[in-house]
Amino acid sequence: MRVGDGxxxxxxxxxxxxxxxxxxxxxxxxxxxxxxxxxxxxGSPDVFMNILTTNGLVGRYVTDHFGPYAxxxxxxxxxxxxxxxxxxMVLRGTVEAMDGDTAVVRVVGENGIGRxxxxxxxxxxxxxx
Amino acid sequence: xxxxxxxxxxxxxxxLKAYEGRPAVLDGHGKDPVNAPMIRHWCEAMGDTNxxxxxxDAIAPPTMLQVWTMGGLSxxxxxxxxxxxxxxxxxxxxxxxxxxxxxxxxxLRALRPGDEITFDSVIESVSGRKTTRLGTGxxxxxxxxxxxxxxxxxxxxxxxxxxxxxxxxxxxxxxELESEPQRSQRPPRPRPVVNRDNAGFWEGVGRHxxxxxxxxxxxxxxxxxxxxxxxxxxxxxxxxxAGGEGVVYSYVVMHHPPFPAFDPPYAVGLIELVxxxxxxxxxxxxxxxxxxxxxxxxxxxxxxxxxxxLPVFRASDDAEEVVA
Numbered sequence: 001m002r003v004g005d006g007x008x009x010x011x012x013x014x015x016x017x018x019x020x021x022x023x024x025x026x027x028x029x030x031x032x033x034x035x036x037x038x039x040x041x042x043g044s045p046d047v048f049m050n051i052l053t054t055n056g057l058v059g060r061y062v063t064d065h066f067g068p069y070a071x072x073x074x075x076x077x078x079x080x081x082x083x084x085x086x087x088x089m090v091l092r093g094t095v096e097a098m099d100g101d102t103a104v105v106r107v108v109g110e111n112g113i114g115r116x117x118x119x120x121x122x123x124x125x126x127x128x129x
Numbered sequence: 130x131x132x133x134x135x136x137x138x139x140x141x142x143x144x145l146k147a148y149e150g151r152p153a154v155l156d157g158h159g160k161d162p163v164n165a166p167m168i169r170h171w172c173e174a175m176g177d178t179n180x181x182x183x184x185x186d187a188i189a190p191p192t193m194l195q196v197w198t199m200g201g202l203s204x205x206x207x208x209x210x211x212x213x214x215x216x217x218x219x220x221x222x223x224x225x226x227x228x229x230x231x232x233x234x235x236x237l238r239a240l241r242p243g244d245e246i247t248f249d250s251v252i253e254s255v256s257g258r259k260t261t262r263l264g265t266g267x268x269x270x271x272x273x274x275x276x277x278x279x280x281x282x283x284x285x286x287x288x289x290x291x292x293x294x295x296x297x298x299x300x301x302x303x304x305e306l307e308s309e310p311q312r313s314q315r316p317p318r319p320r321p322v323v324n325r326d327n328a329g330f331w332e333g334v335g336r337h338x339x340x341x342x343x344x345x346x347x348x349x350x351x352x353x354x355x356x357x358x359x360x361x362x363x364x365x366x367x368x369x370x371a372g373g374e375g376v377v378y379s380y381v382v383m384h385h386p387p388f389p390a391f392d393p394p395y396a397v398g399l400i401e402l403v404x405x406x407x408x409x410x411x412x413x414x415x416x417x418x419x420x421x422x423x424x425x426x427x428x429x430x431x432x433x434x435x436x437x438x439l440p441v442f443r444a445s446d447d448a449e450e451v452v453a
Contacts (some may be wrong), residue, residue, distance in 0.1 A: 029197035043294025
């Protein structure tokens with residue numbers, strides 16, 4: 001694992017089920033994440049993925065790659081274009097820094113309308129590195 | 130007046146700023162201990178098959194940190210008055226929608242089924258008014274410390290945008306939404322104490338004249354009104370009318386304690402009139418945090434209700450340009 005190494009992209013279909021299941025699993029009952037009518041009234045074309053789900057998916061993307069011994073230390077994400085049902089988000093990652101067995105991975109998730117998420121993940125690679 | 134409008138918008142920003150550093154949640158408790166069913170639901174939703182999250186030695190996915198603190202469908206408990214007030218002030222001003230924009234989590238200790246979660250959260254910052262593609266609003270950042278049995282388990286910084294959707298027509302002018310309804314319900318300002326010694330001063334205010342006492346013997350001017358001269362002791366006096374020009378000699382900004390008739394923060398100035406005497410009153414016409422020593426001001430009379438008029442001091446147009 002070296003600085004500049006890329007992680008293989010992960011395609012995530014943004015289904016209505018994923019949006020709602022993610023919102024409920026994270027106990028986030030904001031109406032914009034499950035009620036299309038109210039989402040429209042709030043100026044959004046449809047329900048959209050909540051930030052906790054995005055955060056979880058970014059964490060999953062990194063641990064999927066580094067394996068079960070990898071330990072997440074830090075996940076920082078910033079949201080841009082929303083993830084609406086029917087879209088696909090592609091997560092891509094690059095190793096930005098290495099310090100001993102700790103890697104900092106820059107993650108970007110793009111969907112059909114733009115950049116949904118940019119973030120950095122600090123992960124201790126553990127025995128699997 | 131567009132000047133007035135921008136000043137009043139700044140007043141809202143200033144009011145919101147005052148919430149920085151105040152608690153958002155005090156002594157929060159997770160509604161459930163960390164538990165396998167919630168972990169399973171999360172992993173199913175995320176499609177996360179990491180074996181670390183199942184089995185007898187399972188840990189919770191670290192990115193669930195916030196989940197254990199969520200209020201769920203029945204709502205948040207332990208949210209502070211300050212945070213409710215802050216969100217309420219934004220709602221009242223028309224920024225009714227909310228969207229999360231940033232999340233930064235640091236994980237200090239793995240969470241395992243059975244762990245009881247406690248947390249505190251603080252309002253870390255409130256941005257100025259920002260226009261985004263969603264609409265115009267304010268970013269509010271909170272920082273939460275999550276603990277298990279007093280031990281730090283992680284920190285969670287969260288930024289939301291409270292906004293008025295761009296595709297909806299907002300009632301104009303916007304500042305009226307936040308200020309006028311409150312003003313009409315607000316208790317009246319305290320009355321001045323009027324007695325034999327100072328009645329002439331308040332009569333003058335009623336006629337929009339700021340009267341300064343002048344010693345009939347040594348001609349020393351005095352304000353506030355007193356029964357005798359501090360310079361020579363003479364009880365005889367007459368008055369001169371202040372021209373109305375002055376400068377800010379000193380000032381304070383009142384944040385606390387809150388008083389129902391007032392809307393902190395606001396600036397209270399010690400104004401030195403060109404005649405050489407000083408008077409305490411509000412400085413208006415500039416945001417509270419733009420008041421400066423030496424700033425030129427001009428006397429104005431403001432009617433607060435049917436009975437009460439007060440002399441206040443408006444920062445001059447020149448001053449506004451200097452500090453803009």
